[in-house]
Amino acid sequence: MFNKTVCLAAFAFIGAFGLAGPAAADDAMAPMDVHWSFEGPFGHYDQEQLQRGYKVYREVCSSCHAMNQIAFRNLGDPGAPFYDPKYPNSNDNPKVKAIAADYKVSDVDGDSGDVIKRPATSADYFPSPYANNAAAANANGGAVPPDMSLLVKAREGGAAYIYSVVAKDGVMTPPHGMIVPAGRYYDPYKSGGVIAMPPPLVAGKVTYDDKTPASVDQEARDVSAFLQWAADPKMEERKQTGLAVMIFLIVFTGLLYASYRKIWSDVGH
Amino acid sequence: MSHPSTYEPKTGIERWLDSRLPIVRFGADLMSYPTPRNLNYWYTFGGILSFCLAVQIITGIVLAMHYDASGAGAFMSVERGIMRDVNYGWLIRGVHANGASMFFVAVYLHIMRGIYYGSYKAPREVLWLLGCVIYVLMMATAFMGYVLPWGQMSFWGAKVITNLIGALPLVGKPITTLLWGGFSVDDPTLNRFFSLHYLLPFVIAAVVALHIWALHVPGNNNPTGVNVKSDNDTVAFHPFYTVKDGFAIGLFMIMFAVFVFYLPDALGKADNAIPANPLVTPAHIVPEWYLLPFYAILRAIPDKLLGVLALAGSIGMLFALPWLDTSKVKSMRYRPTARLYFFIWIAATCVLGWCGSQEPDGKLFGIESFNFIDYPIMSVTWASRIAALYYFSFFGIMLFLGLSETPLPVPDSLYTPVLKTPVAAPAE
Known part of the structure; x- marks a missing residue:
């Protein structure tokens, strides 16, 4: 009796609060x-x-x-939209590179210190x-x-x-x-x-x-x-x-x- | 340990070490610990909980290597760093986050088993008290851990819970300020929560060591509640209970893995995937499922301070249980009336948990009703008030029931019911 009742209670407990989602109201x-x-x-x-x-x-x-x-490189990871087994390193994936190059990201010019815009690389995050x-x-x-x-x-x-x-x-x-x-x-x-x-x-x-x-x-x-x-x-x-x-x-x-x-x-x- | 040591050092090195640091003897005695032979699967949760604690500590240490405890960086370090970039970070975090829920599933079943079989009664009161301390430490640790990803529910949960302490007269406000490290939940709060979240599991581990020590002095209780009377009543912990606990841990891991691999977000809240924003309050602030019954008790009381005291009292009752239960019979196997009240108590706690997940003015069964003390009679709040009343009454019932009930006959030895079952062949 203890076993059955408590099992049921435990499952009801997890079910009711864990999986029930948002409040009903x-x-x-x-x-x-x-x-x-x-x-x-x-x-x-x-x-x-x-x-x-x-x-x-x-x-x-x-x-x-x-x-x-x-990051653009994520688009070429396994399971991702542009994954290609030929490019285990997704940074090298040409489709990913092309997508990245289409975006401009902010950067600081190493010589002048000016804030510049440059084409994104595979390693950059979506701006x-x-x-x-x-x-x-x-x-x-x-x-x-x-x-x-x-x-x-x-x-x-x-x-x-x-x-x-x-x-x-x-x-x-x-x-x-x-x-x-x-x-x-x-x-x-x-x-x-x-x-x-x-x-x-x-x-x-x-x-x-x-x-x-x-x-x-x-x-x-x-x-x-x-x-x-x-x-x-x-x-x-x-x-x-x-x-x-x-x-x-x-x-x-x-x-x-x-x-x-x-x-x-x-x-x- | 209390049972006589049966360890005999066999080699010269063992004899040398045994007279200096008898650590091998200590381990051997843990393994030969005489354990009642009639422990059922409800007694495997101690082993399961040790497994949970080890899993949480190991995954937690790895997560801490990748976590950034700052308001600006915490959310990104979890959702971008750990979940996307760290090798198997999704797995480590999945195990840690779901592991907290698994830990509570196991601890609740462990506590229920303790109450059902009267494991808190003399001479095991200290064992029970240490268990209650572990439970409170677990709740504090889990709460602070939930704050660390710094999502909306993390932030607002921290705000609601820390504000509760502010309800205490005189000391409330200064303690809250100290907890926050300022005048609201912010970076300093996150930093101290991270520090404490890393510390407390080791405190838990230390109290667990005391808990096991306090178990080994009087020895295990068992489903009959009858004391061990002869060596024939017990078997060695190893291999009999290592293998039984091991099998139970295997089953537990299967359930655990279902959540980690197939339902990783089922126990969480969608709002926590939104970065913390002090300017936007989520529509429904709810704690994790394992704290919901207490949240419902808190909200059931119209006065904030009394609500906080009731919340504390609901856990405090567990500490007092060894002295509230007056029955001389330990196991509820032989206490049919107590057993009934106990099952209603479990049900009331589940109702409280459900109430905690709902809006306080939510209608019960869609019925319109009149207001009484702030809320309609047929509302979630009134359901939690009634359930909370029973929750507390149960402890009073235990006080009087022990004096008035007529228990069923208790067997002479824990081995007697075993002998009656046809499948079991007597040993030796």
């Missing part, structure tokens, strides 16, 4: 149910999708959103579109566009939340009687129902290199997947390591159980 709509390639214990990133998603980030999001935890938070707020009606490196982990609902916000906000009308302030937009997925970001995507806003038709839904899926990678770049390594660890632990625990049975076999207990 929330007026936000649940994010849409989206199927992702990275779901589940064997989930992996779809590299072509990440490349398309990067293009959406580059051409749409990056004009307002920084991504300050990510912020604004000089500082005050400039970012000033350009966006008082709201600072959040950094995107960890955005998926920083929002309940993760990638599905991002997808819901960028795919659907533009086509949804606020409920009757709700007043959305000027310079703000209706967003039912957010607590409070109002977001400062205008609906960012329109069909055909980017031209995909792989000729995938660029519908709003496609762009939203791709950029959400890219942001999932940005927030969790080690996911593939983590899940692959996890599989090996689980197999080892199950075999090891099985052996321990066999030893336990053997050692206790002629001892009453």
Whole structure:
């Protein structure tokens, strides 16, 4: 009786508080149910999708959103959008180099000491579109566009939340009687129902290199997947390591159980 | 150690060392420690907890090598440095962050086992008190560790908890200022929390050593609560319990690994992936799951100072338990009434934990109701008030129940129930 009851209680405890997520008193709509390639214990990133998603980030999001935890070289790491097994050192990856060279970063000239702009290298981090938070707020009606490196982990609902916000906000009308302030937009997925970001995507806003038709839904899926990678770049390594660890632990625990049975076999207990 | 030593040095070096520093004898005596033969799996959590402490200390030392304890650098050193750039940093941090939760899962089951089988009763009161001290140190360590990544929940959690101390009359404000190292939670707070977070685990390790010492003097309690009466009641700790504990640790590691590799953020809060910002308060400030019942007790009381005292009292009750429980029978196996109250107590604690995770004015079952003492009757706050009332009443019940209840017959020896079970063949 003790065993069963306490086991149940323990699981209920972990279940209720660990996994239940945010407090129930929330007026936000649940994010849409989206199927992702990275779901589940064997989930992996779809590299072509990440490349398309990067293009959406580059051409749409990056004009307002920084991504300050990510270096260009990270784009060429295993599991990343531009990983190429020919370049184990991602700094050498020509695609990564080309992407970096497209950006300008601040530096100090070693001879004159002047602050200069130079083309970025693979080792540089993505530069912020604004000089500082005050400039970012000033350009966006008082709201600072959040950094995107960890955005998926920083929002309940993760990638599905991002997808819901960028795919659907533009086509949804606020409920009757709700007043959305000027310079703000209706967003039912957010607590409070109002977001400062205008609906960012329109069909055909980017031209995909792989000729995938660029519908709003496609762009939203791709950029959400890219942001999932940005927030969790080690996911593939983590899940692959996890599989090996689980197999080892199950075999090891099985052996321990066999030893336990053997050692206790002629001892009453 | 209290049991007679059976170690005999066999070589010249061992004899030489044994008369100077009998460390080999010490280890051998730990291994030959006579342990009741009827300990069930609920008794494996001591070993599991030692494993947890070792894991936390080892991963923590490595994390500290890569961590920058400054308001400007802490978040980046964790999320960019450790999670992205340090080799296997994601794994080390995943083990450390989830390891804290695993540690608490194990300690809660360990405490429940202690209460159920009456392990705090004479002659094991000091053993129990040391365990309570470890639990309090664990909570302090976990709280300060949660502050270190310097995310929104780290910062605001630190603010809420340190502010509690400010509710104490006279000494509250100066202590808070001392804790903060200034007049609000800021860089100096983070620095002293980091320092203390590194120190306390070693204090815990020292108290664990005392806890094990205090265990080895009277010896283990067991599921019957009947004292060991002859050598036939016990087996050597090694190999019998090393292998049983080892198997339990294996199972525990499997559950642990599921979280680390497949649900690494499930026990955390999304808000902590946002860098600390003193100007933006998160919508819901909630502590980690293992502190939620106490958070609910705190919020249940309308007065701040009384709330803090109730919070402290809820843990203080555990310290007093050996003297509150008046029953001469240790194990609740033979105390059906006490057992019932105990299970309700577990349930009440779970209800408190759930309440702690919710908004205080959240409606129960969606029912509209009238206000009474600040909150509607059918609200989370009233649920926590009732659960908290039971939480405290339980200790009073233990006081009176021990005097009034009629326990079931207790076996003559801990080995008697073993002999009755058909599968077990008597040893020797």
